[in-house]
Amino acid sequence: MKMAFYGSSLLSSYWNGAATYYRGLLKALAQRGYEITFYEPDVYDRQQHRDIDPPEWCSVVVYESTPQALVEVARRAGEADIVVKASGVGYEDEALLLEVLRHAHADALKVFWDVDAPATLAQLRNEPDHPLHRSLPRLDLVLTYGGGDPVVYAYRALGARHCIPIYNALDPRTHYPVPPQARFRCDLAFLGNRLPDRESRVESFFLQPASRSPELAFMLGGAGWDDKPVPGNVAWIGHVGTHDHNAFNVSPRAVLNISRESMASNGFSPATRVFEAAGAGACIISDAWAGIELFLQPNEDILIARDGKDVATILEQLSPARAREIGAAALDRVLRHHTYESRAKLADETFRSLFANPAVEAMA
Template identity: 35%
Template sequence: MRQSLDIVVLGLSLSSSWGNGHATTYRALLRGLKEEGHHVLFLERDVPWYASQRDLPAPDFCELQYYMQVEDLIGNYADRIRSADAVIIGSYVPEGVRVIDEAATLAPQRLCFYDIDTPVTLAKLDRNDEEYLARRQIPLFDAYFSFSGGEVLNRLEEVYGSRNAVALYCSVDPARYVNTGEAFEWDLGYLGTYSPDRQPTVQRLLLDVARRLPDRRFVVAGPQYPAEIDWPENVDRIEHLPPAEHASFYSRQRFTLNVTRADMTEAGWSPSVRLFEAAACGTPIISDYWRGLDELLPHEDAIIIARDTADVVAALSATNDAKRDEIAASAQARVLADHTGLARSRELVEALLAIPPGRETERHPRQRISA
């Protein structure tokens, strides 16, 4: 008989997808856990920038509660943290270092970290930036679930002292990311919050392409882009696109662009949730290159890898409809087989059940942290 787990997740945000990729990652994973019969309590810091932009205030697949301060979190949910089969703390949680220390003193059955930003996190730690995770805390987790796989897992264990580094990629909910059958509106689109390290690639692989192909239509969706950006006339702008509109957005593109943050490109093996979402919708993807991408989605079979403006111009100009559809179908089949929320939830549960609960002797260092 399948064991039903009670899991507490302390994450950046579940209720709002505004300006972050965490919410959609958590939503797909937690829906998968619900489908498998597990119970999840998600604890989210109540901050104004998400409170004013909530697109999922009352999920039907988990229990969602808000807290104002760390004192409220521990005061109101200490018993739930102690009794849960697993407590998972995510990256970028406000006052994350303190949250981890406080949760650790409660000696949960299994204490884990889910890093949805692993290359960024490690780069920050190397700069002694401990915004949400202290280097001293990594050995305290029973499992360090990482957004990135490959050699990053070895680094986590050999350099940073993780007991158990496990790849847990993001995933997609196939019930919500399906092709809508709408007519094409854009030849190439991009969905992503502005990031200074990504913008040169967006410039090279979309804006410069738009200038070379003035008869084609392009779109960029996402918040926080500076006012001084010079947008070509054939590039539409959408300030914020809630998840409920993602499937329609992807379905109206002949191709979609994937752009990876610099730290993740350097680390490799770091697929973004946008890759899986676009593939599930049957939209062919043009992406910048990082190590491990062609293992996940082989070049020219399930994705087109572009290194410069000319590569994108060629893809848009020379790829016929039959080849476009072939690439899209190959990526879709791979993603629906291995990268859904249900598939990822099963990986998570398998990893959790491999950890003996209540390892008090090994947890003793956590007690000393706050003593």
């Protein structure tokens, strides 16, 4: 089956948190026989910060950020059996969706793949004239990479025929334990770009514990933090490419997961980095959010903090031996239950069920 996938970027993780998700899931779908072409715009200097070469399992078309180029790649939707428009492409998203739907073959399966459902749904609630309102009835399926029942119910209330979460997961061929590296050694590390929906939570869960624990070493990775005031025991190292994620995750005593406010409020939305860190065997400390026990067991595979004070307390009590034990348990659980192969199986079954009978309910 031919799939045309319009997304932010497969080749670059620069200002593109969905890159790991796209790579893991699409590679697993390709192994199931899908012939995939990924279309990504040349925006945000991503092409200057590529961290993988075009893969053998997927064709990649990089197009200029011009209206003419957008229409040209949208026409290619007519060649595919499955047409996917992802959220957050980064250049004229609404226009791209309309053009892709206009050119898709009448018998093609038309999918909106939302990689930031809480933000998209908030936008739809606040903007009654948003083009996606008009497009939802023309789509066969909405997939999300998180959100659980709250997102499913919200999308169906807005007119989506089917909505199914295809959660983040682990690709054990790209994220796995490696020897620790001295450059990433610290007591607690956090990796995430500076975003308005996250910054106050980074202050609470990361910077405040650092201020309370001057004897400990903290490391901050990600873009956009260069002018952010931080305590003296916090080292900011800038953007960390995916080729360094395994070492970044395995070298500190613990790594911190901080959800964006919308993700934490919605729940059921594990970030890609949760599975990356678990795949490396890292000891993860995470902020609390509903549904986390569906993925990792608190106090067994992951440690949960309600606020920055909890983070500081956990660090005080966390021995290196206990941290290694928690990391090993997380690795075991994600390998058994949360790989992209299992996510691709659900996506494949969903696609095939809708092709077989578009009128029936998609598999949940």
